[in-house]
Amino acid sequence: MLENASTNYDSIKIDGANKSAIEVCKQRIIAVSVIFFVVTVLISIKLFYVSSSGSVIKTEIINDQLPIVRGKILDRNDKILAVSLPSYSLHMNGTKVRKPIILLAKLSKIIPTIDKSKILKKINDQKKFIYIARQLTPKVAEEVHLLGEPSLDFDIESLRLYPLEKETGYLLGYMGFDDKPHAGVERSFDEKLKQGKDVKLTLDSRLQSIVYDKLKDGFIEFNAKAAVGIIMDVTNGEILAAVSIPDFNPNLRSQHKSGNSNNRVTMSNYEMGSIFKSFTIASGLNENLINLDSRFDASKPYEVKGKIVTDFHPKNRILSLKEVFVYSSNIGSAMIAMQLGMEKQNHYLIALGLNKTIDSGIKEINAPLFPEVVSEADIVSRSYGYHISVNPLQVIAALAATVNGGKYIEPFVVDDPIYKKRPSVQVFKPEVSNIMRYLYRSVVSDGGTASKINIKEYKIGGKTGTASPVENGQYNTEKNIVSFISFLPINDPKYAIFILLDNPNPHKKPQATAGWTAVPIARDIVREMAPVVGEPGLNFNMTKNINKEAILQ
Template identity: 35%
Template sequence: MRNRLILAMTAFAAVYLVISGRLVLLATMTPSTPIHYLNPGEQVSHARPDILDRVGNVLATDINVPSVYAEPVKMFGIDDAIEELRTVLPDLDPADLRTKLSSDKQFVWVKREITPSEKAAIHALGIPGIGFMEENKRVYPAGPITSHILGYVNIDNQGIAGFEKHLDTEWLGALHDAGLARNTPLEPVRLSIDLRAQHAMRDELMAAMDKFHSIAAAGAIMDVHTGEMLAMVSLPDFDPERPVEALQKDRINRMTTGVYELGSAFKAFTTAMALETGRIGINTTFDARSPIRVGSNTIGDYHAENRIMTVEDIYIHSSNIGTARMAMAVGVEGHKAFLRKLGFFDRMTTELPESGAPIVPERWREVNTMTIAFGHGMSVAPIQAVAAGAALINGGRMIPPTFVPRPVELADMMGEQVISQETSDKMRYLMRLNVTKGTAKKANVPGYEVGGKTGTAEKVVNGRYSSTKVLTTFLSTFPTSDPKYLVFVMLDEPQGIKETYGYRTSGWNVAPTAGNIIARVAPILGVVPELAPVASDGPLSVSY
């Protein structure tokens, strides 16, 4: 018993000796990352989840980079230290650094996010009180391609704009505030965006800007059955790793933040409204023989037909007169109610925080209904036209757009029936007819049954419509026999060129641009082209 007692005492003494030694060691050692020294406003950048596209391509990720800090209370010979630091980091402000190092603080940043070679050079200087901390730096492998979707972060790795800001607002910010995820790996976040389609659209829009000498361009691709955004581009864009570029006034996201009069593309909604009444059909006629005079205003046609026209004629010839008469047949209140149902009276909300509010008339009179019918007098964000346009051809369901994957079942639950299936079928017919016989012939892509509506709007400059500056748009879908995607394209101030015989209207610029985009993205998105008809004994051909 005595031997057992001595053995037990010895064991307990050994355990307590180990614990005591560890406590002494922890009390005397200097922490490698003195986070508890940080003063207010001197945060350490937090970890963020990777952002992936719908097929797994990395759009945003964190890398570890060194930052250099100082502990002023441990330093001496400050002027010498400053001179030595500036041999490695010549952009340091000596006056600012002297103020920092002369304080009685325990921690100040010298410079955030330096290179490994700069860290090695500073370490070799052996300056007392200078240390290093590993931080998280956000990088964007796709560069500017997805900049208006992803947004950017600040130096503390906090989301400032775009989807990055959405992450912080929804859950990431609270997680970091609780101190639960500074360096913890987080589950990747997947977007609905397809990087391949995004690149193709951006490439074609850049080519169109250059070709037609436009000051800006924008476009989007949306799954009409789920509301998922497959691509969204706004040019000029910016490098998200250089956020200062995003502050330039021409770098706004024109798809979500800018609001515009969309011109004749808006006639698609007016036509759907008229057909939805049940009193007006595709063969119903309206008098377009002469311009409409309303007070001091005259409503005329760009290429006047000067005849009585059916709804089908009005659509494919893009008659302002006929469209205005259609809207008046529905009435002012009916017109307002229909546009409100399509969401044109409200700010569009998505995962991207930035959004523009529609501009509607304060007093809505008959003349407003007439002009808004053909796309003048009401400004909306293009993404609103995308969402409403999808409802015209997907069976009549208004589905909110989203930048994250959404199952069809959930989309069905969220969708609101705004027009009937019958009206939607008629709109698909008219859209296809407009590409085969109307103003959008140059958008045709063999094998993909493209349909749509072109629009050319004179821009408002200093309160007046300009005769020299236009905004061209094209709202399109493919394939019209079984619509899967909606493609929207916009060019800001395109110019007439020799190839277009000096014309700058949408049929000459955004329509062919949309056709080029569809030809490139359709195979990427898995849309099989329709087989071309051939003789029974001839070779089999296919458009792709």
């Protein structure tokens, strides 16, 4: 009976509010475990020194004054994301070693990772200072001490730990063996941290874990080259989650390589494709050039000064504005862009921060590629996300302005007044946001390219984007950059969820577009995150600010 119960227990799945509670408990357990570990280490160190009177172990502590401990990095709920703990560094004076072979054999039993041949060579060369191992625990250091070897000595150094490991690797950066910060928040706020002051982020570690898990699953399932996932509060610009894959574990020093500094959230620029139609349509609405009654002739390809524009899913008929957005018509977007013109198009893209480097609290960022528009063909290309290359953090902030009442708010990841007090920019009229919410919802609910996120529990709006990457100066139509922006809840948006996959390669080629890859990942994230952030489900009221009749009135 008990055996059966155990088997059944293994198959239990926890969802919804219960899972939220479990996540809270999990965070509390992590916090308590870290505190317990810190206290244990400190007690061990104290006992170690008390028991080692007259031994070879030394300390740099003078007059009982401990060195300043590097500040912690915390999430928005004060959960520990990075913390410094004391550890031991073991070194040797090669001129004092009497029986090197025997000594190294004993050391290797305690510290199996040491390179005996390398150390032996340095002993034979009579080196006075030879590093044996770093960041040893008090238990391991005590075992070495009990060898009673006078050629060995210890120093205390700081061990930086990252409880969420790979989930926050790129965002936080890491501390190297040289005790210098490399990348991320560690580097950006080094001065504050090394003064012993904590740095608090806008990040919610619960959401970070959800995005990481679902994005990693999708990255593997769709055999992608890379993946990005971001959650942003559209009302204030706070980044609640930001994940870049491939990832790395900052706790593993062997993974601290220059190649691992490529945080694709801020450092990789992409031509985003059709999600740029959001900007084109919102700009046209704001200039009163178009409205929901506008019609566009997509019955045949559209030619602009020698450039032929076609639709990926052609309807070969007259399309309404809603249909242009729902079916992601390049032809309709190109026609709107031509009405808008070069000057106005540039005005809106610049107002949305798509031409500048964003200061979010992360120093590692690439400037966007915002080439000069020299022809009408360039205007058309930009209308559906080509001829302009931006990073994911830029695009989620710009898209947020299409639904939050029209305000562009520069995004940030560090909870600091220098970011929170920055003024917003009113780019679109509030009524434009109202119409855009209706259009985003239609893409999900009316058979559009994001229908796979049309789940009954939550009402969501969004827009897909699929683009071919540039390789060797030409577009490679055999590969895709796919992306998806979604908003929750769509009647009064609070959260933006952005997903990007670089060259997903599922077995069935037609399923390499955003609707088949990025959209399901976003759907899974929404199902997990909504109960955590307290979003209502079945009682959702879709009548507020979303129905077409209200818009037309």
